[in-house]
Amino acid sequence: MQVKILLKDSEIPKTWYNVMADMPTPPAPVLHPGTGKPVGPDDLAPLFPMPLIEQEVSRQREIPIPDEVRRIYALWRPTPMFRALRLEEAIGTKSRIYYKYEGVSPAGSHKPNTAIPQAYYNKMSGRKRIATETGAGQWGSAMAMGGCFFGLEVKVYMVKVSYDQKPYRRMLMESYGAKVVPSPSPDTNAGRGILSQDPKSPGSLGIAISEAVEDAASREDTSYSLGSVLNHVCLHQTVIGLEAQEQMKLANDYPDVVIACCGGGSNLAGIGFPFLRDKISGGKNPRVVAVEPSSCPTLTKGIYAYDFGDTARLTPLLKMYTLGHDFVPPGIHAGGLRYHGDSALVSQLYNERLLEAQAYGQTSVFTSAVIFTRTEGLLPAPESSHAIHAAIMEAKRADEEGTRKTILFNLSGHGFFDLSAYEDFQNGRLVDYEHPEGKIAEALDRLPKVEA
Amino acid sequence: MQVKILLKDSEIPKTWYNVMADMPTPPAPVLHPGTGKPVGPDDLAPLFPMPLIEQEVSRQREIPIPDEVRRIYALWRPTPMFRALRLEEAIGTKSRIYYKYEGVSPAGSHKPNTAIPQAYYNKMSGRKRIATETGAGQWGSAMAMGGCFFGLEVKVYMVKVSYDQKPYRRMLMESYGAKVVPSPSPDTNAGRGILSQDPKSPGSLGIAISEAVEDAASREDTSYSLGSVLNHVCLHQTVIGLEAQEQMKLANDYPDVVIACCGGGSNLAGIGFPFLRDKISGGKNPRVVAVEPSSCPTLTKGIYAYDFGDTARLTPLLKMYTLGHDFVPPGIHAGGLRYHGDSALVSQLYNERLLEAQAYGQTSVFTSAVIFTRTEGLLPAPESSHAIHAAIMEAKRADEEGTRKTILFNLSGHGFFDLSAYEDFQNGRLVDYEHPEGKIAEALDRLPKVEA
Numbered sequence: 093m094q095v096k097i098l099l100k101d102s103e104i105p106k107t108w109y110n111v112m113a114d115m116p117t118p119p120a121p122v123l124h125p126g127t128g129k130p131v132g133p134d135d136l137a138p139l140f141p142m143p144l145i146e147q148e149v150s151r152q153r154e155i156p157i158p159d160e161v162r163r164i165y166a167l168w169r170p171t172p173m174f175r176a177l178r179l180e181e182a183i184g185t186k187s188r189i190y191y192k193y194e195g196v197s198p199a200g201s202h203k204p205n206t207a208i209p210q211a212y213y214n215k216m217s218g219r220k221r222i223a224t225e226t227g228a229g230q231w232g233s234a235m236a237m238g239g240c241f242f243g244l245e246v247k248v249y250m251v252k253v254s255y256d257q258k259p260y261r262r263m264l265m266e267s268y269g270a271k272v273v274p275s276p277s278p279d280t281n282a283g284r285g286i287l288s289q290d291p292k293s294p295g296s297l298g299i300a301i302s303e304a305v306e307d308a309a310s311r312e313d314t315s316y317s318l319g320s321v322l323n324h325v326c327l328h329q330t331v332i333g334l335e336a337q338e339q340m341k342l343a344n345d346y347p348d349v350v351i352a353c354c355g356g357g358s359n360l361a362g363i364g365f366p367f368l369r370d371k372i373s374g375g376k377n378p379r380v381v382a383v384e385p386s387s388c389p390t391l392t393k394g395i396y397a398y399d400f401g402d403t404a405r406l407t408p409l410l411k412m413y414t415l416g417h418d419f420v421p422p423g424i425h426a427g428g429l430r431y432h433g434d435s436a437l438v439s440q441l442y443n444e445r446l447l448e449a450q451a452y453g454q455t456s457v458f459t460s461a462v463i464f465t466r467t468e469g470l471l472p473a474p475e476s477s478h479a480i481h482a483a484i485m486e487a488k489r490a491d492e493e494g495t496r497k498t499i500l501f502n503l504s505g506h507g508f509f510d511l512s513a514y515e516d517f518q519n520g521r522l523v524d525y526e527h528p529e530g531k532i533a534e535a536l537d538r539l540p541k542v543e544a
Numbered sequence: 545m546q547v548k549i550l551l552k553d554s555e556i557p558k559t560w561y562n563v564m565a566d567m568p569t570p571p572a573p574v575l576h577p578g579t580g581k582p583v584g585p586d587d588l589a590p591l592f593p594m595p596l597i598e599q600e601v602s603r604q605r606e607i608p609i610p611d612e613v614r615r616i617y618a619l620w621r622p623t624p625m626f627r628a629l630r631l632e633e634a635i636g637t638k639s640r641i642y643y644k645y646e647g648v649s650p651a652g653s654h655k656p657n658t659a660i661p662q663a664y665y666n667k668m669s670g671r672k673r674i675a676t677e678t679g680a681g682q683w684g685s686a687m688a689m690g691g692c693f694f695g696l697e698v699k700v701y702m703v704k705v706s707y708d709q710k711p712y713r714r715m716l717m718e719s720y721g722a723k724v725v726p727s728p729s730p731d732t733n734a735g736r737g738i739l740s741q742d743p744k745s746p747g748s749l750g751i752a753i754s755e756a757v758e759d760a761a762s763r764e765d766t767s768y769s770l771g772s773v774l775n776h777v778c779l780h781q782t783v784i785g786l787e788a789q790e791q792m793k794l795a796n797d798y799p800d801v802v803i804a805c806c807g808g809g810s811n812l813a814g815i816g817f818p819f820l821r822d823k824i825s826g827g828k829n830p831r832v833v834a835v836e837p838s839s840c841p842t843l844t845k846g847i848y849a850y851d852f853g854d855t856a857r858l859t860p861l862l863k864m865y866t867l868g869h870d871f872v873p874p875g876i877h878a879g880g881l882r883y884h885g886d887s888a889l890v891s892q893l894y895n896e897r898l899l900e901a902q903a904y905g906q907t908s909v910f911t912s913a914v915i916f917t918r919t920e921g922l923l924p925a926p927e928s929s930h931a932i933h934a935a936i937m938e939a940k941r942a943d944e945e946g947t948r949k950t951i952l953f954n955l956s957g958h959g960f961f962d963l964s965a966y967e968d969f970q971n972g973r974l975v976d977y978e979h980p981e982g983k984i985a986e987a988l989d990r991l992p993k994v995e996a
Contacts, residue, residue: 094553095618101546166547167626167921174619178693196648198921200960240918241630260712263963266970267917465719466692469619469650508652508960511715518718 095177097190097339099170104162109330111365111437112323113153114372116444119323119437120411123398128542131408138309139316141217144210147324155327161209164241168197168204169331173339173500178467185487187497188345191480192336192363193470194504199264201473201505202359203234203319206328211238214315221245221314223307225275225300228254228427229261230473230505231319236270249275249283249303252295254427260509275300282306282404296420297431298403305406320356321401321410321435329362332502337366340500347378349486351501353478354382354391354449355428357435363502365437368446381486382438382449383478385457387525388421390414390434391442391449393532398542399433409540412439415528416535422525424454425513426474432535450482453524457481458517461507473505474513547629549642549791551622556614561782563817563889564775565605566824568896571775571889572863575850580994583860590761591768593669596662599776607779613661616693620649620656621783625791630919637939639949640797643932644788644815645922646956651716653925653957654811655686655771658780663690666767673697673766675759677727677752680706680879681713682925682957683771688722701727701735701755704747706879712961727752734758734856748872749883750855757858772808773853773862773887781814784954789818792952799830799952801938805930806834806843806901807880809887815954817889820898833938834890834901835930837909839977840873842866842886843894843901845984850994851885861992864891867980868987874977876906877965878926884987902934905976909933910969913959925957926965 112119121130133145140148147155157165176189194202214222222239225248226232232248239246248270255262255274265272275295276283282302286293293299308316318325333350340346350367352360360382370376382391391413399414401407414433415421421430434442441447454474461477463484464470472480479501490497507514516522564571573582585597592600599607609617628641646654666674674691677700678684684700691698700722707714707726714724725731727747728738734754738745745751760768770777785802792798802819804812812834822828834843843865851866853859866885867873873882886894893899906926913929915936916922924932931953942949959966968974 095615096553098550098552100550101548163547167630178619198917198923204921237921241921259967260960260963263967264923264960267914267923267963267966269918462719465650466721469656469689469693471650471716471719508712508716511712511719514719515711515715 095175097173097342099335099338101166103338104165104169105157105331105334107154107156108327109334109366109369110150110153110155110327111368113151114369115440119440123409123542125400125405125409125540139305141213141219141315143213143217144324147327148322158212161212164208165331170335171196173336174468175343176468179464182463182467183484183487185491187487187490187499189483189487190343190500191503192332192500194332194502195470195506199230199233199237200508201230201234202329202332202362203231204237205331205362206319206325206358207234207238208241209328210317211242211244215242215244219244219313219315221247221311222317223247223304223314224317225249225297225304227251227297229258229265229509230428232270232272233261233264234319235317236265236268239270240268246270247307248272249277249300251275251297251300252293258509275303277303280306296403301402302404302406320358321433323437325358326361326365326435326437329358330365332359332362333364333366336363336500345498346376347500348497349379349381349499351381351383351479351482351486351499353429353475353504354384354434354438355431355475357438359502359504361435361438364447368441371446380447381482382442382447383482384449384451385424385426385429385478386451386453387424387528388415388430389451390432392451393529395536396439396443397539399539401433409542410436412436413442414539415532416538418538419532419535421528424525425510425516426454426478428475429478452478452481455522455524458514458522460484470503471507472503473507474510476504479503547627549625549794551787551790553618555790556617556621557609557783557786559606559608560779561786561818561821562602562605562607562779563820565603566821567892571892575861575994577852577857577861577992591757593665593671593767595665595669596776599779600774610664613664616660617783622787623648625788626920627795628920631916634915634919635936635939637943639939639942639951641935641939642795642952643955644784644952646784646954647922647958651682651685651689652960653682653686654781654784654814655683656689657783657814658771658777658810659686659690660693661780662769663694663696667694667696671696671765671767673699673763674769675699675756675766676769677701677749677756679703679749681710681717681961682880684722684724685713685716686771687769688717688720691722692720698722699759700724701729701752703727703749703752704745710961727755729755732758748855753854754856754858772810773885775889777810778813778817778887778889781810782817784811784814785816785818788815788952797950798828800949801831801833801951803833803835803931803934803938803951803953805881805927805956806836806886806890807883807927809890811954811956813887813890816899820893823898832899833934834894834899835934836901836903837876837878837881837930838903838905839876839980840867840882841903842884844903845981847988848891848895849991851991853885861994862888864888865894867984868990870990871984871987873980876977877962877968878906878930880927881930904930904933907974907976910974912936922955923959924955925959926962928956931955
């Protein structure tokens with residue numbers, strides 16, 4: 093039986109799918125934090141090139157992928173879809189489990205799907221430099237590669253604790269030619285301010301965002317770049333789901349449920365939105381499930397409200413599920429899922445019951461990750477392992493119910509840089525943080541006041 | 545233009561290619577170190593299961609790949625072949641450069657191509673345990689996965705200095721369920737002997753081999769397993785070249801030169817032997833080039849003689865190119881190429897001028913590796929980067945000569961666990977060791993005396 097379902101270079105999608113064209117209600121506007129009024133393109137122009145701002149608000153259903161972007165996508169896309177036969181056998185399920193594997197990208201995750209077009213549009217718009225932040229390093233690696241391919245200088249503000257703990261990720265970015273500094277850094281007002289108060293600050297994603305935004309805003313040649321949350325990021329990631337739909341056809345199958353982990357929401361959007369289109373207007377009814385850590389349960393325990401995208405309250409206000417912009421989740425190993433908010437598109441679709449959400453603790457997630465490694469071979473990223481665990485749970489529920497389901501999940505990246513997490517798990521050093529309700533309630537008290 | 549040339553699961557080769565069927569002269573016998581007489585199957589039976597011993601001496605041209613092995617191969621095989629268009633453009637060559645990418649395997653290199661069948665034949669022969677050694681960890685990772693898939697216990701003796709310096713490789717092996725100990729270990733007589741003399745011994749591949757061999761020889765349920773050099777290992781790796789031949793047909797092209805790095809010789813054999821068949825009997829004339837580090841120039845500066853496979857002089861004698869079994873190469877970053885000898889098959893074919901060899905220093909190799917990363921995206925292993933460098937040099941020579949060549953090289957693995965080497969390179973801390981002649985001459989003086 094076939095294990096891999098492959099597409100040819102020529103089958104790389106020619107357009108991205110824009111879910112905003114098909115949403116039952118129009119997307120909630122993004123608000124200016126000072127005026128409370130919707131922000132316009134001019135407000136965003138200092139940070140982003142115009143083609144990306146246009147994609148941020150476009151209602152066009154199909155947005156063409158530039159040829160030059162498709163040529164670079166071809167270095168790793170179309171990505172393979174696998175039938176997880178050995179996993180199915182190990183857990184003894186009658187369901188069929190498929191996974192789309194994004195870890196074949198040179199940077200090791202789905203992140204280059206948007207880093208490449210972002211670099212391309214910046215280059216086309218005459219920008220010379222990109223400033224961005226990275227936590228664990230997946231996004232920084234992707235943007236470093238994107239910048240390198242288009243001759244753009246890339247400066248990455250890397251959360252200091254990760255900079256110290258994950259030197260391999262830093263070295264990978266440097267191998268692509270990026271400049272990486274630990275954040276807080278002495279290179280920005282924001283960084284200097286923090287350092288003057290606490291020279292040993294371990295940094296945070298919020299601080300790193302502030303530094304990158306300040307860098308970009310203060311230099312005409314420089315754009316800011318973000319690896320998740322924004323509409324244009326979700327748009328670019330839809331190549332995942334569009335390919336998966338073709339691969340499902342080749343497998344003569346169709347998913348009853350489509351699963352992805354969810355931090356900012358980009359890999360969920362990537363695999364899920366094209367299937368939502370089938371649900372909204374295609375006469376099919378796939379469930380699309382976001383999986384989050386129980387320690388940072390944005391969709392499952394947050395509220396749907398306007399909030400800042402960052403801890404430092406510099407960004408416009410997004411209507412989204414949030415745990416409060418100053419909620420600090422515990423230091424779990426799936427760093428990419430430790431975000432207080434969520435993509436506005438994902439949030440609205442969840443609010444409208446077009447998406448589902450589930451939350452799991454990290455010890456059960458790692459248990460499933462190791463089952464996966466020992467059957468399918470690949471070592472998954474801790475983030476992606478949330479999707480693996482949810483897929484296994486779906487299969488087990490189906491077996492209990494006596495049904496047989498087709499389950500598709502997105503394996504968004506490999507875990508080669510996360511092996512210390514596996515070691516902690518094997519040695520029983522991982523703990524679950526199941527009850528963050530008190531902290532969440534406190535953080536939600538500090539949401540900005542915005543007229544509905 | 546097409547970047548990736550892919551094959552389907554159903555196109556995984558059904559047989560391995562055994563070059564011994566086509567060699568102009570029969571392979572030189574392996575000799576018992578005590579008697580100087582050829583060893584027979586019974587001498588090897590305590591260490592290897594009979595099907596592998598049979599493959600070691602078989603003259604059958606096509607050896608069937610068991611279905612169960614092919615099903616596991618399908619987790620990553622057929623591997624993609626890439627046309628390196630962006631690299632070609634960057635170096636401005638008129639030649640066509642292709643690479644076969646083996647780093648898509650779950651363990652990150654070509655090593656699982658033989659780890660899986662070795663585990664399979666051991667399982668079929670009733671063995672319960674595998675003892676093996678690993679230096680940098682590529683082979684140990686592959687065997688850990690192989691053992692895991694077939695329910696075999698795997699014990700890896702990992703050279704202590706690597707055990708301390710490369711914890712991620714150890715953790716990967718442990719994630720597959722293998723038991724990893726630093727060598728020298730207190731678990732064997734060989735290890736205890738070394739530790740009693742030098743409790744802080746950093747270990748060596750020679751010591752680790754001694755420990756694994758002793759472990760396997762002292763337990764009936766246990767086999768010894770080796771990741772390179774031996775004939776059956778070279779045999780299993782030919783899936784690389786067999787696939788590449790089909791992919792070249794799909795590209796309507798044929799290589800003028802086929803390039804691979806060469807330590808023990810298995811990845812060179814893997815991509816090269818099927819093309820040698822074309823050269824010996826297929827009416828084509830591809831050059832097949834082994835690339836070694838100038839600090840460990842086995843083929844280019846060694847002699848062709850009987851020598852031990854290990855430093856501790858425990859193994860049978862192999863007729864091979866050698867720098868002397870106690871030659872200790874400098875600590876370059878391509879740990880997988882630091883072997884004093886070479887596969888007997890590779891050696892004999894090189895002696896008969898069917899293979900070529902080239903040697904390069906590590907700074908030029910890393911220079912080419914970074915060019916590759918910044919154009920093709922993938923971060924190559926330092927070992928594989930020797931092949932990249934040789935391919936670039938071939939292309940440049942062709943341009944100087946005004947010719948246009950088709951160049952194929954094997955990218956045998958990724959470099960995600962070797963990023964500290966890239967950092968050393970970027971910071972100017974890598975040095976070349978170009979003149980090991982004195983040390984080689986001394987080591988060659990200590991070759992065993994064997995009647996020709």
